[in-house]
Amino acid sequence: MADLIPFPGVFEQLKAVAGLRWLITKNSMRRKNNRWDLIGIIAAGMFSGLFVIAMCFAFYAGAYTFLGKGRPSWMALLFWGIFVYWQLIPVFVAGFGASFEFKSLLRFPLNPPTFYLLGLGYGLADFGAISSILWILSMLAGAFTVRPGAVPAMLVVSALFVLLNLTIERLLGSWLEKILARRKTRELFLGIFVLSMVSLNFLNPLLQRYGNSARPRFLAIVPYLSWLPGSLAGQAVAAGSTGNLEQFWIGVLSLLGWLVVASVLLWNRYAAQYRGEELSEGTAPAKADKKTLPHTSGELWPAFVPPAVAAVVAKEFRYTIRNGFSFLTLFLPPIMVIFFTLQFTGWNSAFKRHGIPVEWFFPGIMAYLILILLSPAYNSFAFEGKGIQTYYMAPIRFRDVLLGKNLFLAILVGVELTISLTVLIWRIGLPTLPQLVSTLAAGVFAVTGQFTIANWSALSFPKKMEIGKMRGQRNSGIAVWTAFGVQLLIGGVCSVILLAGKWTGNPWVPFLAFSGLTVATVGGYFASLNGLDALAETKKELLIETLCR
Amino acid sequence: MNEIAIATEMLTRKFGELTAVDSMNLRVQAGQFFGFLGPNGAGKSTTIKMLTGLLAPTSGRMELLGIDFQKHPVEVKRQIGVVPEGMGLFERLTGSEYLRFVGRMYGLDRATTEKRSEELLEFMQLADREKTIIADYSHGMQKKLALAAAVIHGPRILFLDEPFEGVDALAAGALKSLLARMTERGVTIFLTSHVLEIVERLCSHVAIIHQGRLVAQGSLDELRSGISAAEGEKKTLEQIFLSIVGQSGAEQSRLQELTWLT
Numbered sequence: 001m002a003d004l005i006p007f008p009g010v011f012e013q014l015k016a017v018a019g020l021r022w023l024i025t026k027n028s029m030r031r032k033n034n035r036w037d038l039i040g041i042i043a044a045g046m047f048s049g050l051f052v053i054a055m056c057f058a059f060y061a062g063a064y065t066f067l068g069k070g071r072p073s074w075m076a077l078l079f080w081g082i083f084v085y086w087q088l089i090p091v092f093v094a095g096f097g098a099s100f101e102f103k104s105l106l107r108f109p110l111n112p113p114t115f116y117l118l119g120l121g122y123g124l125a126d127f128g129a130i131s132s133i134l135w136i137l138s139m140l141a142g143a144f145t146v147r148p149g150a151v152p153a154m155l156v157v158s159a160l161f162v163l164l165n166l167t168i169e170r171l172l173g174s175w176l177e178k179i180l181a182r183r184k185t186r187e188l189f190l191g192i193f194v195l196s197m198v199s200l201n202f203l204n205p206l207l208q209r210y211g212n213s214a215r216p217r218f219l220a221i222v223p224y225l226s227w228l229p230g231s232l233a234g235q236a237v238a239a240g241s242t243g244n245l246e247q248f249w250i251g252v253l254s255l256l257g258w259l260v261v262a263s264v265l266l267w268n269r270y271a272a273q274y275r276g277e278e279l280s281e282g283t284a285p286a287k288a289d290k291k292t293l294p295h296t297s298g299e300l301w302p303a304f305v306p307p308a309v310a311a312v313v314a315k316e317f318r319y320t321i322r323n324g325f326s327f328l329t330l331f332l333p334p335i336m337v338i339f340f341t342l343q344f345t346g347w348n349s350a351f352k353r354h355g356i357p358v359e360w361f362f363p364g365i366m367a368y369l370i371l372i373l374l375s376p377a378y379n380s381f382a383f384e385g386k387g388i389q390t391y392y393m394a395p396i397r398f399r400d401v402l403l404g405k406n407l408f409l410a411i412l413v414g415v416e417l418t419i420s421l422t423v424l425i426w427r428i429g430l431p432t433l434p435q436l437v438s439t440l441a442a443g444v445f446a447v448t449g450q451f452t453i454a455n456w457s458a459l460s461f462p463k464k465m466e467i468g469k470m471r472g473q474r475n476s477g478i479a480v481w482t483a484f485g486v487q488l489l490i491g492g493v494c495s496v497i498l499l500a501g502k503w504t505g506n507p508w509v510p511f512l513a514f515s516g517l518t519v520a521t522v523g524g525y526f527a528s529l530n531g532l533d534a535l536a537e538t539k540k541e542l543l544i545e546t547l548c549r
Numbered sequence: 550m551n552e553i554a555i556a557t558e559m560l561t562r563k564f565g566e567l568t569a570v571d572s573m574n575l576r577v578q579a580g581q582f583f584g585f586l587g588p589n590g591a592g593k594s595t596t597i598k599m600l601t602g603l604l605a606p607t608s609g610r611m612e613l614l615g616i617d618f619q620k621h622p623v624e625v626k627r628q629i630g631v632v633p634e635g636m637g638l639f640e641r642l643t644g645s646e647y648l649r650f651v652g653r654m655y656g657l658d659r660a661t662t663e664k665r666s667e668e669l670l671e672f673m674q675l676a677d678r679e680k681t682i683i684a685d686y687s688h689g690m691q692k693k694l695a696l697a698a699a700v701i702h703g704p705r706i707l708f709l710d711e712p713f714e715g716v717d718a719l720a721a722g723a724l725k726s727l728l729a730r731m732t733e734r735g736v737t738i739f740l741t742s743h744v745l746e747i748v749e750r751l752c753s754h755v756a757i758i759h760q761g762r763l764v765a766q767g768s769l770d771e772l773r774s775g776i777s778a779a780e781g782e783k784k785t786l787e788q789i790f791l792s793i794v795g796q797s798g799a800e801q802s803r804l805q806e807l808t809w810l811t
Contacts, residue, residue, distance in 0.1 A: 311653035315639060315646075322641045322682065389637030390698075392603050394654035395626035467641065537605075544603060548635055 010114045017105065017118055021125055039477075052131045056138040063142030067150055072241045076234020078139060079161060082132045083230040086165045089128035090173055106274065116270050123170045133162060143241075153240020153248060160255045161233045167262040168229075174269040187324040187467065194328050229258055305407075308396040312404025313411075319383060320412070323467045326376070330412075333369045333420045340365055341427035362424065362431045363439045363498060369420055370446050371487055373413050377454035378483040379475040380405050381547060382465040388547045398536035399529040406451045406525075413447055434507035441514035442494045448521040449490050452528045457482045459532065459539045462546045493517075552579040553615065554706050554737035555600065560609035562595050569595040571761040572609070577739060577754070579614075579705075582732045584752035585741045588794055592761045593741045594634050594710060600739070601631045601708050614705060627655065630704030632712055636695040640684040644675050644694050647683060648701055655702035662701070669697035672727070674720065688715040696724060706737045713747060725751060749786035757793050765793050 059078055066074040105118060123129055136158050143150045180186040225231050236251025301310040320326045340361075381388060391401050417440075430436065461476040475483075494514075501510040536543075555577035562570040570592045577583045587593045598604035600611060602622050611618040613625045631637075639647055645666050652662030670676040673693040683691060692715050699707060707728075713721050728738055728751065742748050748755065749769065756766040765772055772789050784792075 307653045307656060307658075311650050315642065315650050318646060319639075319641050383641070385640060386635045386637045387639035389603055389633050389635070390639065390651065390654065393601055393626060393631045393633065393637065394651070395623045395656065396654055397623065541604060548637075 010117065013108070013110060013114055014118065014121055017121065018125070021122075048127065048131075052134060055131070056134055059135040060138040060142040063139040064146045067143055067241055068146035072150075072238035073234065075139075075237045076231045079233040079237075080230030082135055082161075083165060083228075083233075086128050086132045087169055087172060089131075090126055090169055091176070106276075112271060112274050115274055116267060119170050119174075119266070119270055120166055123166045123173070126169070129166060129169070132165065136162060143237075147241060150237065150241035154237055156252060157233050157236045157240070157255070160252065160259060161229065164229055164255060164259045164262060167259060167266050171262055171266045171269065174266065174273075178269075191324040191328055194325060227254070229255060232258070306400055306403075308394070308400040309404040309407065312401055313408045316405055316408035320408075323383060325467070329372065330416065332372060333416045334423045336368070336372075337365060337420045337423045337427065341424065361428070362435060363442065363494070365420070365424065366417065366439050366443055367446070367491055367494065369417060370413065370443055373416055374409070374447065374450050374454065374487075375475075375483055377406075377409055377450065378457040378479045379461070379463055379465070380409075380454070380458040381462050381543060382475070383467055384547050385464070385466075386548045388543055392540055392544070397533050399533040402455050402529065402532055402536075406455070409451075410447060413443075417443060432507070434501070434511060438498065438501065438507075438510035438514060441511050441518060442498070445514050445518045445521060446490050446494060448518060448525055450486055452521075452525050452532075453482065453486050455528075455532050456535065459535050459543065462539075462543050464547050464549060553577070554579040554581070554613065555583075555739065556612045557600075558610040558612075560596070560599065560611060561607050562592075562599060562604065563607045568761050570599070570606075570758075573758070573761075573763050575756060575763060575766065577737060579737050580732055580735045581754050582728070582738045582752045583740065584748035584755040585739060585758065586745070586748060586755060586790060587741075587758035591758045593758055596758065597631075597708055597710050597739070597741060598633070601629060601633065602626055603631075603633060627702075628704055629706045629708060630699035630702065631708045632692075632695045632699045632710055633708075634710045636691055638683050638691060638695060638698075641682055643678075643680060643682050644670055644686070644690075644697075645679060647694065648698055651698040652701050657702060665701050669701060672723070673697050689717055689720065692716050693720055693724075700731075704736065706739065707731065709738065709740045711742055712740060713742065713744065745785075745787045745790055755786070757790060759794050765789075 059082075062078045063075065066072055066078070106115065110118065140151065140154055140158060143154045180189060226235070232251050232254045236248050236255065239245070239247030239251060301307075301313075320330070376382070384391075391398065431439070457479045461479040461482070463476040463479065497510045497513045497517075500513065501507050553576060555575060557573050557575040560570060560573040560575070561568065573596065575596075585593055585596065595604060599606050600613070600618075602618065602625070606619075614628055616625050618625050639650065642650060648666035648669060649662050652666060653659070657665070667676070673696070675690060675694060675697070678686070678690070683694065686694065692712065696709075696712060699709070712724070716724065732738055740748065740752065752769070754766075754768050755772060757764050765775070767775075769786065769789075772793075773784050
């Protein structure tokens with residue numbers, strides 16, 4: 001039997017995990033074909049660095065001003081800012097992919113306290129934690145400069161505040177991990193998140209309308225916030241800096257109370273993980289579905305649509321409604337029409353002030369909707385995953401796959417534009433007949449004109465995406481620039497043609513021009529299919545390797 | 550039956566400097582249950598990918614059922630079924646939706662696709678998961694579905710990359726008898742597996758690939774006769790494999806170095 005090695009020390013294990021985390025970060029930048037991503041990471045790093053440094057100055061100035069100019073109670077605002085940032089930023093940075101990286105450490109011989117400490121250590125290495133600690137240090141520096149007597153109180157409160165934030169962040173993260181471990185809840189959560197982000201667009205019009213009446217109700221809530229960590233930390237520092245020891249200790253003990261509660265809850269969560277709590281997904285449901293396979297026969301599609309094309313359309317439809325993010329984007333066009341028309345016609349008269357006439361608003365909003373709906377076409381294989389192999393194994397030409405995908409998107413765009421047009425007519429009325437048909441013809445031209453290049457981009461620069469995840473869910477850099485360039489070009493051509501109607505005095509000129517262009521782009525689209533079929537064969541390995549990774 | 554189902558001629562695939570498959574000349578007769586073996590990284594999956602159109606060869610020729618694959622890929626693909634490495638499933642479809650999709654991609658009419666999908670789901674014991682999407686299937690269930698999709702169009706050659714990995718013993722038994730019946734009806738089965746006992750039990754013929762080169766090919770008896778054995782001793786496939794690949798001695802000496810473990 002092999003000799004037993006001595007039990008490893010806690011600090012040795014902490015050191016090893018810190019090293020592991022650094023190696024993971026370092027190696028993630030070393031992946032092949034990742035230069036564009038690396039440039040993106042460097043740019044994001046520089047931006048984040050500048051943001052953190054600028055905020056350091058802001059927190060320094062804040063502490064300096066509040067303590068120096070006799071408003072120590074306002075320190076609570078600074079603590080509140082850090083508290084909200086520290087707790088929210090991990091949600092945005094971590095995305096919604098279930099990450100078992102930390103829990104996977106359980107296979108090593110860790111005892112529960114070490115596992116708990118590792119959990120806290122993991123939290124300390126997060127971007128949100130590092131920047132928040134830098135800001136607290138800046139506040140300390142501000143206090144030291146203007147009122148050195150407040151520094152001891154600040155030190156005690158800051159230490160408690162850091163520990164409390166760290167514990168609450170890990171606790172929320174742990175709960176979030178539990179919720180997001182299952183695919184269905186993760187997608188639901190992502191849907192709610194996206195919907196909340198979209199809803200923020202309505203904040204301004206709502207504030208314009210209801211802001212004044214809602215203010216007293218909001219102010220009535222403020223006193224209740226005094227028992228929360230941000231206010232407690234501010235009150236304790238304020239009391240400490242003015243020599244009010246009783247209030248200082250009340251604040252400190254209250255923070256300590258929060259810390260004890262959060263630590264007990266976090267200990268229980270980690271203990272559950274330590275005992276082997278099962279969070280993983282992918283298992284089959286315990287309860288079997290009722291067996292009701294439909295018996296259908298006959299063809300649903302007209303005879304001129306090849307079965308393979310029809311099969312791809314059906315598959316695309318199912319993928320769209322089962323992808324929470326894609327499904328929600330179906331609701332975006334009418335929502336955006338409502339949002340823009342609210343700005344335009346009612347509660348906020350910003351558009352009116354700038355004098356945007358209806359005849360420009362109508363094509364403008366249609367162009368915007370086509371922009372939203374057609375963007376996924378530039379990376380249309382993103383969600384295929386390993387299924388991409390089926391296209392290459394089946395006895396079909398790849399042009400059928402492209403046709404199916406484009407046909408589905410064209411139908412989708414048609415339905416979305418019809419709904420949006422109806423909403424638009426309800427909100428601001430019907431444009432003149434030449435404007436209506438010219439804009440619709442421009443829409444057909446913009447869609448067919450983009451398909452060929454979008455197909456080329458999707459085959460040439462594929463990027464895998466995963467349904468229900470936010471982290472890394474973006475098209476490749478070149479695909480983004482291609483889409484941007486093409487949409488800019490088509491948008492420019494459409495604008496010039498629409499203006500031509502005004503210049504010539506004949507409102508039907510744009511319709512005729514767009515009709516001619518549509519015939520040309522449709523002809524070009526079908527002519528390109530054979531070339532794209534050959535390209536798909538050339539790019540076969542790239543597609544399979546990228547999407548099956 | 551002397552029809553050649555799979556024939557390759559100097560089939561080669563390079564990845565930069567690395568030659569994954571080197572000048573392979575393979576012959577598989579129609580109706581054979583053919584096992585394709587090799588150590589990890591030997592070139593098995595690369596070969597299967599080339600033979601099923603998922604990877605282009607760097608050079609060489611491939612003929613399946615007498616048809617040149619490079620010249621007539623669609624005609625060849627109509628007659629083969631594949632369970633590729635990773636299974637190639639669309640995970641956002643349900644099992645029955647996926648089978649219907651595959652049926653239509655292979656040109657089956659709607660009624661036939663429906664009927665066969667239902668029968669296959671029943672056979673694979675997946676019919677009671679009608680509303681479950683594939684992403685929520687267990688690994689074994691996904692494997693069974695991939696097998697169902699590979700046979701829905703009644704292929705003449707079936708390529709299976711590790712078909713029994715993760716499949717429970719009951720289902721594996723049913724699958725093995727299904728595959729055996731298929732070969733009786735003239736279907737050629739080309740199978741890779743690391744479980745040599747399975748290959749020995751199922752396959753009539755075997756080829757072994759090592760470092761990209763085909764180092765042995767023939768029936769099990771032919772392979773046995775090629776290596777030395779004591780009087781009356783019948784070598785197992787594992788012994789044949791180790792003898793041909795020549796790793797046993799090296800493994801032994803490596804183990805001897807790990808004295809602290811033993």
